[in-house]
Amino acid sequence: MRIIVLSSSPNTDGLTAACARAAIEGAQREGAQTSEIRINDADIGTCKACDNGWGTCRDEHRCKVEDGFQKAHQDIVECDALVLVTPVYWGEMSESAKALTDRLRRCEATAGEKSRLQGKPVIAVAAAGGTGNGLVSCLASMERLI
Numbered sequence: 001m002r003i004i005v006l007s008s009s010p011n012t013d014g015l016t017a018a019c020a021r022a023a024i025e026g027a028q029r030e031g032a033q034t035s036e037i038r039i040n041d042a043d044i045g046t047c048k049a050c051d052n053g054w055g056t057c058r059d060e061h062r063c064k065v066e067d068g069f070q071k072a073h074q075d076i077v078e079c080d081a082l083v084l085v086t087p088v089y090w091g092e093m094s095e096s097a098k099a100l101t102d103r104l105r106r107c108e109a110t111a112g113e114k115s116r117l118q119g120k121p122v123i124a125v126a127a128a129g130g131t132g133n134g135l136v137s138c139l140a141s142m143e144r145l146i
Helices: 015-029 069-078 095-109 135-145
Strands: 002-007 033-038 081-087 122-127
Touching: 002 015, 002 069, 015 033, 015 081, 015 122, 033 069, 069 095, 081 095, 081 135, 122 135
Parallel strands: 002 033, 002 081, 081 122
Antiparallel strands: none
């Protein structure tokens, strides 16, 4: 089984990074092949809502904005399962996680039952530091995405 851990914190030594490492180590202990996409390092910009809101994502299920998204999208499509790990910022996923998932949603949700993500197992991890405030709303947002 090939599992991709999507880590979306700019901090390489904090709580979110520790959660991503734990996911990788746990999957490897069970015999999975793992890789990590550090979203903040992957040059993935925000959705541009091209062509009146629906660019190539609607009919061709690919984003026409050329950046690191294309490689991440292909890797995500080819893996067997995903782990999405994000810090909690103001009750939401990090900006980099939102950038990736917004574009991924536009490319795959419009494919309906032909989505290449249909039925793919996903684990959502929200790493809330400090008071833990915002954890529930962040996880609810991640659940809607999944």
